Amino acid sequence: xxxxxxxxxxxxxxxxxxxxxxxxxxxxxxxxxxxxxxxxxxxxxxxxxxxxxxxxxxxxxxxxxxxxxxxxxxxxxxxxxxxxxxxxxxxxxxxxxxxxxxxxxxxxxxxxxxxxxxxxxxxxxxxxxxxxxxxxxxxxxxxxxx
Amino acid sequence: xxxxxxxxxxxxxxxxxxxxxxxxxxxxxxxxxxxxxxxxxxxxxxxxxxxxxxxxxxxxxxxxxxxxxxxxxxxxxxxxxxxxxxxxxxxxxxxxxxxxxxxxxxxxxxxxxxxxxxxxxxxxxxxxxxxxxxxxxxxxxxxxxx
DNA sequence: CTCATGTCAGAACGACTGAGATGG
DNA sequence: CCCATCTCAGTCTTTCTGACATGA
Numbered sequence: 001x002x003x004x005x006x007x008x009x010x011x012x013x014x015x016x017x018x019x020x021x022x023x024x025x026x027x028x029x030x031x032x033x034x035x036x037x038x039x040x041x042x043x044x045x046x047x048x049x050x051x052x053x054x055x056x057x058x059x060x061x062x063x064x065x066x067x068x069x070x071x072x073x074x075x076x077x078x079x080x081x082x083x084x085x086x087x088x089x090x091x092x093x094x095x096x097x098x099x100x101x102x103x104x105x106x107x108x109x110x111x112x113x114x115x116x117x118x119x120x121x122x123x124x125x126x127x128x129x130x131x132x133x134x135x136x137x138x139x140x141x142x143x144x145x146x
Numbered sequence: 147x148x149x150x151x152x153x154x155x156x157x158x159x160x161x162x163x164x165x166x167x168x169x170x171x172x173x174x175x176x177x178x179x180x181x182x183x184x185x186x187x188x189x190x191x192x193x194x195x196x197x198x199x200x201x202x203x204x205x206x207x208x209x210x211x212x213x214x215x216x217x218x219x220x221x222x223x224x225x226x227x228x229x230x231x232x233x234x235x236x237x238x239x240x241x242x243x244x245x246x247x248x249x250x251x252x253x254x255x256x257x258x259x260x261x262x263x264x265x266x267x268x269x270x271x272x273x274x275x276x277x278x279x280x281x282x283x284x285x286x287x288x289x290x291x292x
Numbered sequence: 293c294t295c296a297t298g299t300c301a302g303a304a305c306g307a308c309t310g311a312g313a314t315g316g
Numbered sequence: 317c318c319c320a321t322c323t324c325a326g327t328c329t330t331t332c333t334g335a336c337a338t339g340a
Contacts, residue, residue: 005211007193009258014265014277015171017284022168024291025161047153058297065151067332072299094297094339112155119160125290126283131160134283137276138163144271145170204321213308218323240315240321 032114178260
């Protein structure tokens with residue numbers, strides 16, 4: 001997504017404004033995660049593990065909105081660094097059960113802070129009330145398109 | 147951008163909501179343009195031409211926020227269909243001057259309608275007042291990050 | 293036989309980079 | 317000599333598809 005100029009009639013449209021702000025948001029979050037040695041998928045899977053508990057890779061991907069193909073690579077990275085444990089499921093030997101470790105929980109808490117900081121930076125220009133309104137409206141738009 | 151589930155602590159964040167709504171917006175716009183046989187770059191360049199008048203490809207790219215490399219391909223497509231004219235600049239023979247044709251203007255008007263329709267579909271769930279508020283807030287966030 | 297799972301290779305897409313040829 | 321322009325080829329990144337082997 002290019003972040004440069006655009007014709008006036010495009011610059012005013014909600015779709016363009018949403019894309020631009022989303023780009024800013026993505027950059028802030030990616031930079032924050034990057035500085036913490038993580039990527040978005042890392043956070044998605046760690047958070048999903050903490051929310052739902054241990055799961056197979058396929059289930060993990062479904063819950064966290066990550067393609068099962070990309071779960072493989074992400075779990076590789078996370079387990080190399082000791083944030084998750086990948087162990088064969090004794091009950092169903094096709095499956096790897098992925099479990100959050102202590103270090104993974106700590107890493108997740110760190111990333112939670114990073115994510116919260118990115119939100120603050122993103123919406124720094126808006127007063128509290130407007131932030132809530134923005135979230136409300138976006139939820140409403142999203143619900144309408146589900 | 148995947149449009150599926152996500153962990154709860156991510157689903158509530160402004161950055162995630164912005165990315166999701168931006169994805170919806172992109173899909174609506176891309177589908178609309180696609181049905182009209184166009185892509186986003188087509189609109190950007192046609193609108194830029196109408197806004198600023200004829201220009202070299204490099205200038206066109208700068209004004210419209212399109213990479214000079216992609217301007218080449220886009221102008222190829224637009225000129226093949228008679229929407230723009232690409233003619234050598236007699237004053238500076240490195241340049242191609244790109245000009246909007248009558249057919250190009252008509253096409254642009256069609257795409258303006260498509261774009262407006264996509265905005266309506268996107269924000270169908272919001273009353274007029276909220277739409278204006280949303281646009282105002284997004285502009286404010288964007289200005290703060292410029 | 294069917295379906296699910298984990299894995300890998302690679303496609304598709306969009307934005308961008310590099311270099312060459314031409315000309316100011 | 318240095319810089320701008322146009323063009324093409326190709327990289328990089330993220331998301332998604334297809335295929336395969338294994339096992340329920």
